[in-house]
Amino acid sequence: MNESQTLAPHHSDQTPHESSNPNDAVLSARGLVYSFGRTPALRGASMNLERGEILAVTGPSGSGKSTLMLCLAGILQPDAGEVAFGSRVISEESESARSQLRRKEFGVLFQFGQLVPELTAIENVALPLMLDGVKRASARTAAATWLERFGVGDLAEVRPTEMSGGQGQRVATARALVAEPKILFADEPTGALDALSGEQVMTQLVRVARDSGTSVVLITHDARIAAYGDRELIVRDGLIEGES
């Protein structure tokens, strides 16, 4: 195939998820409202996440995009509105049910500080499996495969405090995906990384998500990171302002 043709812009509209059939939605939110004390963060946001889709959520800081993700992931319970995951209305479930949901069906990735600093990389990645009762040895085997997939297999016995930010974030991504979640929630996953490390983490994340069919909700203020998505939601003042 001729490279210059693949790069030509007129071939760009190959978005694999053009259908907006709500039956395809793996996660949907209706009229989400959330306030931190008296400060409203969400004022009635609604959206759908389609199966296998990488959805970028962008907006200026303080727009409510992170709060939206926290509500979608069942970490925060919205003051009003509902979040549906398949047939489950997770915004009405108990904390322990949502906690189990996050462990088994969702993966969560933050900017930094999510790895247990005392555990080695492989133990950090094996942790979610061990929490679900997988035996130590098989959890470690699975964890090793995931570390390998993110190109940090040689860091298995290294602790996060001895890694670079990019390496740590790859380990964290491996951990977020090790339980083979349906949805990965990533809040500014490259926010603390230099440009190149950020690009590398995103490239690997997108490749693995595409291979495994995992849907991704990607919160970012950076258009270059948002461009890794198939679709972009723009959040402003606690509302979904637009889509592109």
Add this chain to the structure above:
Amino acid sequence: MSTGHVLLGLLATDARHGYDLKRSHDELFPSSRPVAFGQIYATLARLQKKGHVEAVDVEKTDGPERTIYGLTQDGRDELAQWLESVEEPAPFVSNPLALKATMALLAADADVAASYLSRQRTAHVKRMRHYTAVKTKADASLSDVLAADFVLAHLDADLRWLETAIDRIASLEQEVAR
């Protein structure tokens, strides 16, 4: 005179014939317009006249004979000098996007401007998504990634300028309204 210098650069590793040079050029700069054979041969002739390249061999295949060119010492010096010299940072103010967006913000009414800017932003985002997809492909080569990075960085700069422009106009309108 950049095509000449690009050819010198391509010849720096080993001697090649014109067809090979064209192919390498197009592979390396996929987002720029493919270079014509005529231009390759004209440039080679000019470089040869200046003494920067010389014919080192002739390859005889089934087709026509192909002259293989190699760098001379003068050519190497010229290439080194070119690589050392700084390019004038190019301010793209004559970019049609900048002209149009500026006029939309200044001359059209607010809604028209906002709608145009929003559609412009969507077009930019789509383009960025395309180049990002190209570089995340499993078989993307380094030159693909470098080329995509270059375009992305410029599109991102456009986008930032656009967004700041929208915000500036908004805050200006607030001040006028006050």
Add this chain to the structure above:
Amino acid sequence: MSGPSIETTIRLAATGGKSDRLRILLTVIGATVATIILLAAVAVLFIGPANGPYSLDVLDQPGLRPGVVTALGLLSVPVLLFVGLCSRLGAPARDRRLAAIRMAGATPRDAVRIVAAETSLATVIGGVAGTAVFFVLKAALGAEPGSALLLPTDVSIPIVAIIGVPLVLVAGTTGASLLAMRKVVVSPFGVTRSMSTKPPRVAPAILFVGGSLGLAVLGASIRGGSEASDLVLGAAGAIGFLAMAGGLIAGSASIASGTGRLLANRVQSPALLIAARRLIAAPYTASRATTAVLLAALIGGMTQGLRSNFLTATDSDDAFYRTSFDLVEGVLLVAIVIAAASLLVTTAEAVVSRRRTLASLVAGGVPRSVLRRATMAETLVPLVPTMVLALIGGSVAIRGLTGSQVEIWDSIAEGPTVVDVPIPWARLATLGAGMIGVCMALTALSLLFMRRATDISEIRAAA
């Protein structure tokens, strides 16, 4: 000395949020208790010929009073350790405030001075409160004249002591706070607690075993009719005890990292895995928390050894020793509770200072119960073996000092006879179980901080 004025320092130390108030409250309570204990010691010290009589033998007999004063003085040591550890309790708001102060140009020393100033201030308040409580208690517990008093409520406390005790305490708690803050780094970007990872292994064991052997040798030479002066013998005994205590405290870190290593590569439970890895990474955190508890256990073991010896050697109908030992055990119980309180503070600190990691683990679906179990295990797993060692070691050392046999008067044979002193296993086991129970309860109490520390806002706040 350059830096902010005392007034500014105090003002910066006194501002703070809800969790700062909790820490200050704990410091005030610690200082109040210490003031009461020290004033009580002063009261015993100043019992004159005109005072008394007391129904407690240890107070009534002048020869026993120095022991009571010493015991009360020792009791204030865990209180001071507690107050010092309180100042480490890095409430998030204080950490951010200290970082902001550093960012605004304060030196690391200024930041530590602000922390110490807060402790001093809280101690002054506690000193005043403690003095007030002491005199209220003294008035309330004073019985009608004529009947025998339980406590020396009739002793008048010299004014020098009333002023001196809080001053000594302020010096003590400020020193303890500076000591506790030694490894805490206040940078413009936040507060970090440095940790070293290589605890000594051999030296503490030598100290502990050497101290206990030394006591045995000392005991043998006393029984063999040593001609050394009481001062020399007393000093030798003290050195033996200090060697054991030092060995135990220094060794607790290596026991912590040792149990961690033993578990880390075997356990199936995620909670135990986290606990084990934390023990390996920061063994001194565990040992700092348990210092006071282990000292109490060592002294408790020794007390039990002495009790067994004395009660075997004396007439079992004579209530004097039994009552005295009961009293000593009462004081010990208070010491244990205070010691365990510092466990609470340290565990709370361990939770609060890791709030970002804990919050993101909870966000990722790790149940809080797993994190609670991990925190409990981190404290208790190394504590149990070390405490057993302290109890048995203390009791064995005393057995070495006093001998394993005593000569008593056999009333049937009408002559002296030699009997074995039983090792007080049952009482040691009760004491150990009780101490572990208290420690578990107070560690569990510290987990009340867990919910606040795992609040999602901790992920989003700057580190």
